[in-house]
Amino acid sequence: MRRETLKRHAPFVLSLIVGAAAWEIVGRHTSVAFMAPLSDTLARLWQLTRSGELPRQALSSAALFVTGLALAIVVGMPLGLLMARLKWLREALDVYVMVLYATPMVALIPFILSLMGFGFAPKVLVVFLFAVFPILYNTIEGARSIKPELIEVARSYRSREWALWREVMVPYTLPYTMTGIRQAIGRALVGMIAAEFFLSATGLGQLIMTATQSFDTAAVFAAILVIVAAGVGLMRLGRMLEARFAQWRT
Amino acid sequence: MTVTTITAVAPRRFQMTGPTVPRLVAGLVILALWEGVVRGFAPDFVATPTGIVLAFPRVIVSAPFLAALAQTLGAVAEGLAIAIVFGTTIGLAMGRSVLADRVLHHYVNAFYAMPMLVVLPLFSLWFGYTGAARLATVVFSAIFSIVVSVGDGAHSVPHDYLEVAHSFRAGRICTLFEIVLPASLPYFLAGLRIAAGRALIGAVVAEFFTAIGGLGYFILFNSRTFHDNTAFVAVVFLAAFGIGFDLLTSWATRRFLPWYRRDEAAE
Numbered sequence: 001m002r003r004e005t006l007k008r009h010a011p012f013v014l015s016l017i018v019g020a021a022a023w024e025i026v027g028r029h030t031s032v033a034f035m036a037p038l039s040d041t042l043a044r045l046w047q048l049t050r051s052g053e054l055p056r057q058a059l060s061s062a063a064l065f066v067t068g069l070a071l072a073i074v075v076g077m078p079l080g081l082l083m084a085r086l087k088w089l090r091e092a093l094d095v096y097v098m099v100l101y102a103t104p105m106v107a108l109i110p111f112i113l114s115l116m117g118f119g120f121a122p123k124v125l126v127v128f129l130f131a132v133f134p135i136l137y138n139t140i141e142g143a144r145s146i147k148p149e150l151i152e153v154a155r156s157y158r159s160r161e162w163a164l165w166r167e168v169m170v171p172y173t174l175p176y177t178m179t180g181i182r183q184a185i186g187r188a189l190v191g192m193i194a195a196e197f198f199l200s201a202t203g204l205g206q207l208i209m210t211a212t213q214s215f216d217t218a219a220v221f222a223a224i225l226v227i228v229a230a231g232v233g234l235m236r237l238g239r240m241l242e243a244r245f246a247q248w249r250t
Numbered sequence: 251m252t253v254t255t256i257t258a259v260a261p262r263r264f265q266m267t268g269p270t271v272p273r274l275v276a277g278l279v280i281l282a283l284w285e286g287v288v289r290g291f292a293p294d295f296v297a298t299p300t301g302i303v304l305a306f307p308r309v310i311v312s313a314p315f316l317a318a319l320a321q322t323l324g325a326v327a328e329g330l331a332i333a334i335v336f337g338t339t340i341g342l343a344m345g346r347s348v349l350a351d352r353v354l355h356h357y358v359n360a361f362y363a364m365p366m367l368v369v370l371p372l373f374s375l376w377f378g379y380t381g382a383a384r385l386a387t388v389v390f391s392a393i394f395s396i397v398v399s400v401g402d403g404a405h406s407v408p409h410d411y412l413e414v415a416h417s418f419r420a421g422r423i424c425t426l427f428e429i430v431l432p433a434s435l436p437y438f439l440a441g442l443r444i445a446a447g448r449a450l451i452g453a454v455v456a457e458f459f460t461a462i463g464g465l466g467y468f469i470l471f472n473s474r475t476f477h478d479n480t481a482f483v484a485v486v487f488l489a490a491f492g493i494g495f496d497l498l499t500s501w502a503t504r505r506f507l508p509w510y511r512r513d514e515a516a517e
Binding site: 012015016033093106107111190192193197198208209211220227234 | 273370
């Protein structure tokens with residue numbers, strides 16, 4: 001049993017050690033302005049956390065991320081259900097949803113900048129635009145695949161429209177929406193960084209930018225580590241949500 | 251233990267066939283709203299549908315636009331080619347070798363989950379404000395979705411096939427090229443679809459960031475000098491590429507891999 005666990009985990013642990021060692025060695029043998037070794041990065045990470053700068057910036061980024069994503073869910077899900085329920089609305093709009101889903105939203109950032117300026121609202125709009133279309137798209141897909149029999153049965157029991165939504169449409173569609181939300185989480189993170197880089201610099205984006213300009217590569221790597229950790233954590237969370245709601249999806 | 255993040259999809263899209271009248275009406279309503287709102291409430295320079303349409307013929311023959319288009323598309327194509335070669339190799343290794351999977355899994359997952367934008371400042375530091383920084387960004391944006399999807403594909407090759415190959419004494423190389431690679435193709439295409447979208451975004455953000463010539467810089471420059479209509483033509487092109495590639499991959503899956511069924515692969 002112990003041999004087995006050793007065999008399972010040894011390659012992973014070894015690869016981590018090799019990766020860390022490679023980072024350290026490369027970092028020590030190149031200019032500080034290009035690359036910071038792992039030890040310096042971790043030291044800087046600790047220092048930035050102690051000084052309160054990193055937590056403050058991370059919190060600012062998180063506020064942007066959560067606001068944008070929440071808006072995307074609140075708008076995307078009901079709109080998706082509505083489009084699924086009303087055939088004419090779906091037929092009229094589905095092509096445009098698809099077009100916007102495939103459009104690289106970053107390209108719109110300069111226009112948002114010239115229209116709305118530098119405040120919090122334009123940045124939220126960017127995160128929202130990145131996140132809303134996967135939710136909308138998957139919700140429509142889900143609601144479209146509701147078996148007509150389910151709605152017919154509900155109808156023949158004289159279900160009201162409201163009850164039909166609550167008892168049939170929403171529960172049936174939720175797993176699909178969760179898939180959309182999982183995709184939206186990843187895209188919202190990209191949107192968050194894009195907004196912080198290209199609109200007004202705040203949060204972790206600002207931390208990276210100012211650190212780059214002062215050739216403080218250790219701080220750049222420290223911020224990237226935090227973002228990677230957040231990305232991996234959020235992706236896990238997304239998959240957990242999806243699995244949790246996928247139970248009755250066949 | 252697989253890296254199942256890209257669902258095994260032959261890209262499924264809304265049917266493009268269907269009633270055209272409601273779509274046209276909706277499109278006209280949307281455009282009219284846009285035009286009206288901008289004319290009513292926004293400053294003069296803001297892009298309007300009529301403005302974009304009027305700018306269109308002038309912009310698409312202008313030399314700066316064509317140069318920008320060629321630069322961006324060239325970088326995306328080059329980057330995608332590099333990402334495909336290395337991504338497929340790493341993906342196949344991870345899908346077929348447990349050891350490779352255990353060694354690389356966490357790195358690939360971490361890189362895949364990370365918004366590629368954050369490496370832009372570093373890349374511009376390492377490669378300078380040059381095309382190389384853009385190429386690196388494109389490769390970095392695109393490669394991990396290919397690794398993940400090819401890995402998934404190679405991992406989920408039906409066991410029966412491998413057993414048949416084995417009983418006919420097929421060698422490892424032969425099995426790889428004749429069975430694993432073709433069986434992974436639908437996954438590869440699904441990954442490529444995502445990779446192409448990400449590569450396009452990568453090129454545009456790299457151009458925003460480093461101000462090297464290309465569609466991203468074209469948009470940035472023109473919108474900063476209040477030529478929003480001109481800039482928007484480039485956005486239309488970018489959107490068209492995104493959609494075009496989506497349609498192309500889904501068509502290719504249906505045309506060349508008709509044996510692939512989404513529901514079968516879903517276990």
